[in-house]
Amino acid sequence: MHGLVYARYELLRSFRNRRFFFFSLGFPLLFYFVIASPNRHVRDFDGSGISLPLYYMVGLASFGTMVAMISCGTRIAAERQVGWTRQLRITPLSTRAYFRAKVLTAYTMSCLTIALLYLAGSSLGVSMPARYWFEMTALILVALAPFAALGITLGHLLNVDSIGPATGGGASLLAFLGGTWFPLGNHGFLYQLGQFLPSYWLVQAAHVGLSGHSWPTRGWVTVAAWTVILTAAAVYAFRRDTKKV
């Protein structure tokens, strides 16, 4: 209950940070139109069986949301630097409520990114039954869980100066290996590697739009495993950080 008011102001803060807002929503959208607009009539993109506008709609939604989730760590690092997390430790706000506020904010930003890209996709002719839209969105939101934990981990391990390059580079690499920029096909090294990455399954949510089928078991297992591993890492990083005075 008390944590909710805290979360509400946390949201207000991120909306007021105009530059953050502008770049995190603007870039995926810009990329999308640059890539998908000239190729809007490609029905079967690179043998994936998915239309190019749909492929990149999900690809860039996954990139944008991934960045939004990880940037929750950037805010944690900033709050650590100004001593705010220390100040919060002498209030009744629980650690759980603090992280809930952070994750909630990151998910809200992600939902906005998704909504904008869906609109952009529709404008380029992406259409599917309402049920598929919902299912696809649900899969994306589930696949974002490990990235929330990754953001928290980095926020407690790194400082304000190093977290920018680390999250930017990390997100780009994960996006590349996950197939955001081009399909990984169904064989070869990149494909094999992708199977083990949460970002791959994020992008694979696009297949719902094609067939209405969600992930195979392997997708669920991979996302669940990463969520568990990175949550443990986040708990470790948090404890290690708060031991220092």
Added chain:
Amino acid sequence: MVAAAAAGPGDGIRLAGLTKSFRSPEGPVHAVRGIDVAIARGETVALLGPNGAGKSTTIDMLLGLAPPDAGSVSLFGRAPRAAVDAGLVGAMLQGGALIQYLSVRELLSMVAAIYPAPLDVDDVLERTGLRPIAGRRTQKLSGGETQRVRFALALVANPDLLVLDEPTVAMDVEARHEFWDAMRAFAARGKTVLFATHYLEEADQNADRVVLMAQGRVVADGPPTEIKGRVGMRTIRATLPNVASGELVELAGVARAELRGDGVLLSCVDSDQAIRALLERFPQARDIEITGAGLEEAFLALTADSRSAPEAH
């Protein structure tokens, strides 16, 4: 639980045998070396000491931010974390900035919402003199204004125990004045206040009791007048041959006298009185110098014995 909260041994603040060391490249630093302090509910206590005396480390342990190596802390009969969770503690830590993109009023509301029984935000804005800048964004505040907001954040909790670590750093004279007025008004509601400072005047004017710390130990604990008498001394030096130290100590205002060859060194509680008495009795005294002993010097004098004691390591 209610019964335990009634006046009794569990009431008030109790620090028993607190000890804390840190590792540093130069070897271990014994920041706090066994501190015992009991503070009754409703008392306003100053933790006075020079930089490096162990005040902040003591406060960190009191608030549960740092675990002590040995000893225990009890806040109204509870462990620090439990007292903090119950909303009994409000604190203004040393340093630290504010989070951005909120107005002063919004930041206070955000923090007030965390506590079970906070004060009214407008009321706190009024008391801390922040009303004129209540709508200003936190990133646009001056250093002194930021300090006042940090004080307001501690107050809005409506805590039973208010802890302030060097609260007036970065405040100008007028802001200090307003700050202490607000603090005393809060204390007058039966609240317990503990503040750390290295200004003798602040301790003297605003506390019921002063706990004097130096080199990780409590070196004196008593009413401000008493502490002031011990550390707020001035020293008179003069050339005055052939005089007995016993005669000098008897002079009004003199606490201690030392002979150094032809020179005398008088530590005075009241140097004005002492100089008059000195010249009346010994008009031949010359080369007279009166110097105010800084806190640091006074501390060094008070702790001379403990410093020469062998180190634990």
